[in-house]
Amino acid sequence: MTLLSDNERKQVAEAITAVERNTDAELVTVLAERADDYAYIPLLWAGLVALILPGALLFFTTAIDARLLLLLQWGVFVALALAFRLPSVTTRLIPRPIRHWRAGNLARRQFLEQNLHHTADATGMLIFVSEAERYVEIIVDRGISEHVPDEEWQAIVAAFTARVRIGETLTGFTECIAACGEKLAHAVPATHERNELPNHLIVLD
Structure with a gap:
């Protein structure tokens, strides 16, 4: 399993940079090969x-x-x-609820480890993918959740998950980032230029 080429990772970073020009949100993307070794x-x-x-x-x-x-x-x-x-x-061999539970735990750990809970206006957003589990999750801090209900992210997550299932992870990322960007530009529009967190795709392999 190849977790995107260097050029593909660059495209993800460019998509994040484009979105952050129009919003105060700080987007971080994490791609994991799998959430656990299940030894x-x-x-x-x-x-x-x-x-x-x-x-x-x-x-x-x-x-x-x-x-x-x-x-x-x-x-x-x-x-x-x-x-x-x-x-x-x-x-x-692993039941889906267990796979998703493991992936969800890893997503929450990454939200904390990437300091998304420490942004200036609590506007951190994590887009997390675990390929082996076919799992996608969007986690946002309170500065975003106050303006956008969690249910509004579900359609974006579902579309991204469908892309991961058929091996189109890059397309899933770019579409997801663009869709999130449209919501964020209205919910938390840009008030000043900043870049607190890295835009590159974080890969866990």
């Missing part, structure tokens, strides 16, 4: 299948040596534990 998931599923295996085999036949059965159980556990470690496989 325990392959072992959990491999162990579950290995535990079920003896009962399944004995249901069909009792003519099986106990030592062979034990070897098969261990072999299945090791093989599946390795196979389930493939990122594309691991993600599919």
Whole structure:
């Protein structure tokens, strides 16, 4: 998974710069490859299948040596534990609510770590994407939320999520930034020139 090329990241930065000319909001974009390594998931599923295996085999036949059965159980556990470690496989083994919970936690940590809660007029905005989880979230500080209800961001998030699902993350970013910019220009229009936070795309890989 390639988290955008240098040229694509530059396009995201340019889109942010264009939006911030017309608003006092401070936009920060974060792109994560995945929200968690989910190291325990392959072992959990491999162990579950290995535990079920003896009962399944004995249901069909009792003519099986106990030592062979034990070897098969261990072999299945090791093989599946390795196979389930493939990122594309691991993600599919995790229920969506858990994936989104992990991604949401990372988004909130990034809001704090990028100092979006310390802007001069509380006008920080985070646009967060986690590709493996197909997760997008917009988080804003109180200087924006006082003027724009959270529900108004949901359509933008939904459109961006659809782009991420089909592998069009760059297009999703540029469309999302432009759509947010239209709302921000009306809600918190520019009163003076400033740039408190970096405009470049922050990548977590």
